[in-house]
Amino acid sequence: MDSDTKRLRRVAAELDEPVAANGLLHRRAFLRGGIAFTGFAAAAVTAHDAAAQAAAATGEKLSARTLMTQAVMGGPFTAYGQPARYERDAVREFTVNQLTPGTGSSRTPHHVLEGMITPSGLHFQRNHNGVPDIEPNQHQLLIHGLVKRPLTFTLDSLSRYPMESHIRFVECAGNNGGFNAAEPRQADVQAMHGLLSSSEWTGVRLAVLLDEAGVDPKGKWILAEGGDGASMSRSVPIEKCMDDAVIALYQNGERIRPEQGYPMRLLLPGFEGNMNVKWLHRIQVTPTPTFTKDETSKYTELMPNGKARQFMFQQPVNSFITKPSYQINLQGPGYYEISGLAWSGAGKIAKVEISADEGKSWAQAALVDPVLPMAVTRFRLPWKWSGQPLTLVSRATDEKKNVQPTRSQWLKLYAPNQGYKFNGITAWAADGTGQIRHVYI
Amino acid sequence: MDSDTKRLRRVAAELDEPVAANGLLHRRAFLRGGIAFTGFAAAAVTAHDAAAQAAAATGEKLSARTLMTQAVMGGPFTAYGQPARYERDAVREFTVNQLTPGTGSSRTPHHVLEGMITPSGLHFQRNHNGVPDIEPNQHQLLIHGLVKRPLTFTLDSLSRYPMESHIRFVECAGNNGGFNAAEPRQADVQAMHGLLSSSEWTGVRLAVLLDEAGVDPKGKWILAEGGDGASMSRSVPIEKCMDDAVIALYQNGERIRPEQGYPMRLLLPGFEGNMNVKWLHRIQVTPTPTFTKDETSKYTELMPNGKARQFMFQQPVNSFITKPSYQINLQGPGYYEISGLAWSGAGKIAKVEISADEGKSWAQAALVDPVLPMAVTRFRLPWKWSGQPLTLVSRATDEKKNVQPTRSQWLKLYAPNQGYKFNGITAWAADGTGQIRHVYI
Numbered sequence: 016m017d018s019d020t021k022r023l024r025r026v027a028a029e030l031d032e033p034v035a036a037n038g039l040l041h042r043r044a045f046l047r048g049g050i051a052f053t054g055f056a057a058a059a060v061t062a063h064d065a066a067a068q069a070a071a072a073t074g075e076k077l078s079a080r081t082l083m084t085q086a087v088m089g090g091p092f093t094a095y096g097q098p099a100r101y102e103r104d105a106v107r108e109f110t111v112n113q114l115t116p117g118t119g120s121s122r123t124p125h126h127v128l129e130g131m132i133t134p135s136g137l138h139f140q141r142n143h144n145g146v147p148d149i150e151p152n153q154h155q156l157l158i159h160g161l162v163k164r165p166l167t168f169t170l171d172s173l174s175r176y177p178m179e180s181h182i183r184f185v186e187c188a189g190n191n192g193g194f195n196a197a198e199p200r201q202a203d204v205q206a207m208h209g210l211l212s213s214s215e216w217t218g219v220r221l222a223v224l225l226d227e228a229g230v231d232p233k234g235k236w237i238l239a240e241g242g243d244g245a246s247m248s249r250s251v252p253i254e255k256c257m258d259d260a261v262i263a264l265y266q267n268g269e270r271i272r273p274e275q276g277y278p279m280r281l282l283l284p285g286f287e288g289n290m291n292v293k294w295l296h297r298i299q300v301t302p303t304p305t306f307t308k309d310e311t312s313k314y315t316e317l318m319p320n321g322k323a324r325q326f327m328f329q330q331p332v333n334s335f336i337t338k339p340s341y342q343i344n345l346q347g348p349g350y351y352e353i354s355g356l357a358w359s360g361a362g363k364i365a366k367v368e369i370s371a372d373e374g375k376s377w378a379q380a381a382l383v384d385p386v387l388p389m390a391v392t393r394f395r396l397p398w399k400w401s402g403q404p405l406t407l408v409s410r411a412t413d414e415k416k417n418v419q420p421t422r423s424q425w426l427k428l429y430a431p432n433q434g435y436k437f438n439g440i441t442a443w444a445a446d447g448t449g450q451i452r453h454v455y456i
Numbered sequence: 457m458d459s460d461t462k463r464l465r466r467v468a469a470e471l472d473e474p475v476a477a478n479g480l481l482h483r484r485a486f487l488r489g490g491i492a493f494t495g496f497a498a499a500a501v502t503a504h505d506a507a508a509q510a511a512a513a514t515g516e517k518l519s520a521r522t523l524m525t526q527a528v529m530g531g532p533f534t535a536y537g538q539p540a541r542y543e544r545d546a547v548r549e550f551t552v553n554q555l556t557p558g559t560g561s562s563r564t565p566h567h568v569l570e571g572m573i574t575p576s577g578l579h580f581q582r583n584h585n586g587v588p589d590i591e592p593n594q595h596q597l598l599i600h601g602l603v604k605r606p607l608t609f610t611l612d613s614l615s616r617y618p619m620e621s622h623i624r625f626v627e628c629a630g631n632n633g634g635f636n637a638a639e640p641r642q643a644d645v646q647a648m649h650g651l652l653s654s655s656e657w658t659g660v661r662l663a664v665l666l667d668e669a670g671v672d673p674k675g676k677w678i679l680a681e682g683g684d685g686a687s688m689s690r691s692v693p694i695e696k697c698m699d700d701a702v703i704a705l706y707q708n709g710e711r712i713r714p715e716q717g718y719p720m721r722l723l724l725p726g727f728e729g730n731m732n733v734k735w736l737h738r739i740q741v742t743p744t745p746t747f748t749k750d751e752t753s754k755y756t757e758l759m760p761n762g763k764a765r766q767f768m769f770q771q772p773v774n775s776f777i778t779k780p781s782y783q784i785n786l787q788g789p790g791y792y793e794i795s796g797l798a799w800s801g802a803g804k805i806a807k808v809e810i811s812a813d814e815g816k817s818w819a820q821a822a823l824v825d826p827v828l829p830m831a832v833t834r835f836r837l838p839w840k841w842s843g844q845p846l847t848l849v850s851r852a853t854d855e856k857k858n859v860q861p862t863r864s865q866w867l868k869l870y871a872p873n874q875g876y877k878f879n880g881i882t883a884w885a886a887d888g889t890g891q892i893r894h895v896y897i
Binding site for chain 1 (some may be wrong): 523524525526527528529530531532533534535536537538539540541542543546547548549550552557558560562568569570571572573574575576577578579581583585586587588589590591592594595596598612615616617618619620621623654656657658683684685687705706708709710711713714715718719735737738779787790791792793795824826828834836838
């Protein structure tokens with residue numbers, strides 16, 4: 016063993032000291048060029064699979080035998096690219112009622128995704144009457160009601176306005192609702208947390224358009240109405256409209272996809288998904304909330320005393336682990352990266368902690384830059400699994416010091432079966448073979 | 457006119473004072489809640505089209521007449537979404553040689569895009585033998601040559617390594633080459649600058665894998681080879697490999713698209729596109745460059761003295777205006793936002809300046825957060841066009857103080873017809889009707 020290798024092994028041994036129980040390592044243990052060079056490499060020879068190691072032993076002779084070069088001309092150029100045909104798991108899952116096939120939802124497959132951007136084709140959907148087919152040049156946005164000058168806007172006229180771009184999440188209020196079940200559901204991250212997606216949205220600040228229309232001082236709310244057959248409509252306080260609300264025209268660089276509101280949607284950063292009205296065609300400034308069917312029959316929160324709380328707009332601080340997770344099992348003892356997503360409707364994520372002993376000890380995960388307000392933040396933590404059974408949990412804290420409650424703390428806040436805005440800590444248990452199950456702690 | 461409107465008009469009048477010739481306004485003039493509330497709204501009544509104003513005059517009666525609500529059930533849920541069928545311009549353009557249909561390029565339509573993310577389906581392509589169809593579980597990455605332990609990696613083994621996510625541009629060295637023509641080409645932003653795209657890339661730091669293999673001190677370069685039929689291969693200095701090089705596995709959240717290197721590519725932030733080898737299957741550590749066909753027959757720079765310069769890896773600081781641009785014409789006098797993209801292989805964009813008088817006076821554009829190194833940065837500037845003919849140009853400066861040269865300065869650096877790495881200032885001229893033409897200044 017030469018001196019370089021000796022040094023690497025020495026540094027690696029130091030960083031191999033867990034910072035919390037059951038093998039959780041310091042968040043910089045895998046980083047090269049961080050505060051300390053960490054020697055992950057020397058320590059992590061076990062991290063690539065046994066077959067690769069055996070093959071590697073034959074050295075230079077590998078090249079010709081194991082590498083495949085395409086022997087024929089590859090595929091042609093295409094005007095609009097698609098995922099590889101092998102990525103059959105990277106699809107939205109949905110269940111449809113045959114009688115009302117336009118009503119329902121589809122979910123983002125976070126268990127097979129990485130990074131912070133959701134591909135537009137995999138953005139979750141929550142539709143109440145299907146996806147309308149809107150000819151963009153026929154579409155208008157009307158702003159009326161308690162304003163000095165009612166105005167209509169076309170895509171052409173909006174194109175002259177100043178634009179803003181923001182990476183922001185949109186999450187259905189009913190996301191994570193499955194954690195309310197009496198027994199832990201054995202289901203993947205897509206099924207449990209898939210009504211959450213993240214995009215770069217570009218559009219015109221709503222305040223600019225409202226200022227142009229001239230809001231009457233008596234106008235304290237707006238009614239936002241979509242052009243779908245359900246006329247999905249919600250009341251929004253004027254303060255939010257004058258703050259960071261955007262008429263979004265583009266999603267991840269291109270025009271908004273049909274199922275996300277083509278040609279325009281309301282973006283209310285941090286507010287529950289249904290308020291980000293899709294296919295937006297009307298904003299009426301009103302003195303009070305309108306109490307539409309979409310905010311009385313749904314999206315209210317039943318309290319322990321039997322009363323329903325209305326207009327709880329902001330999505331709470333939350334997190335989940337994608338790797339490992341249900342059906343993303345461990346492949347034997349050794350080094351792993353624990354990874355997942357955290358987000359909050361109140362602002363930036365400040366901290367994500369991981370526990371491998373059901374909350375008795377915690378290690379702080381690394382947050383991936385850029386950490387943005389009302390955006391998903393990817394977190395990562397190095398881990399050395401001994402092969403023993405254990406339970407992994409994540410706990411996020413936002414910049415306003417909101418912290419995820421435990422599941423039992425959360426359940427006490429609401430009436431039984433209230434399924435909106437669940438943000439309790441969730442847990443994945445690994446058995447001795449590395450198989451992952453959902454458990455309640 | 458009430459006092460509120462009077463105040464708005466007064467503030468607007470102040471911010472209406474151009475900061476540079478021909479109507480360029482302060483970059484905060486459109487921002488609400490910035491240093492000063494700006495009153496854009498009151499000033500910009502002219503910004504929405506005449507038809508909308510006429511319609512608005514009828515006030516409340518608009519709603520029923522002009523808004524269309526879908527009268528039938530909308531479209532069904534889909535497993536993987538697609539753009540609206542009306543977005544026929546948001547496609548990659550490409551020309552194909554019928555004899556070698558896998559050789560060529562396709563271009564990103566930046567003239568119809570917004571924000572900083574390029575949708576994966578619109579990422580430019582530069583292929584030398586088409587798009588190989590690689591079964592991901594059969595694919596291996598071999599690291600060999602001047603290393604202690606030759607290693608192979610599968611997708612499964614790489615999934616256990618620490619991942620990194622970065623929003624970075626990839627740009628073909630031949631992008632912007634059309635500005636070398638004797639006469640300005642009348643072509644859109646896609647044709648002139650479309651070999652540039654921007655994605656969030658996620659993968660494993662190459663240095664971690666090289667450390668694990670143990671690089672021999674005599675190993676000063678690598679050869680990176682792709683698994684396409686052309687075995688596209690380039691030499692890369694070991695310093696870059698040990699710095700920020702990444703084996704990228706994910707693009708914008710999902711597995712890399714086939715035409716961007718599925719299942720893995722080399723990502724060398726800021727380096728010319730072809731070095732970011734796609735369908736990567738072999739890295740050989742070598743004492744010297746390998747002088748492959750792809751770095752001797754192409755991607756060299758012919759100098760005025762007739763000698764060719766090799767291994768000029770870094771893409772230079774650059775910018776272009778997307779709005780207005782060729783075929784994105786002005787629609788009459790009034791307020792507009794000038795918008796475009798800036799980027800540099802050397803780091804972050806520090807500044808983008810706009811001139812509306814061919815470089816005699818300049819206004820500083822607003823840069824859209826987050827401003828990231830080796831990433832495209834969207835810039836925006838408010839503008840009030842009087843209707844007079846003029847020429848718009850943009851000039852970017854990066855954090856290393858590199859500044860775009862003029863076109864004539866750039867031409868003096870190289871032999872005639874050297875088309876790689878053009879980063880000269882480009883210019884769009886508007887005539888009195890608002891039609892945009894490409895001009896040389």
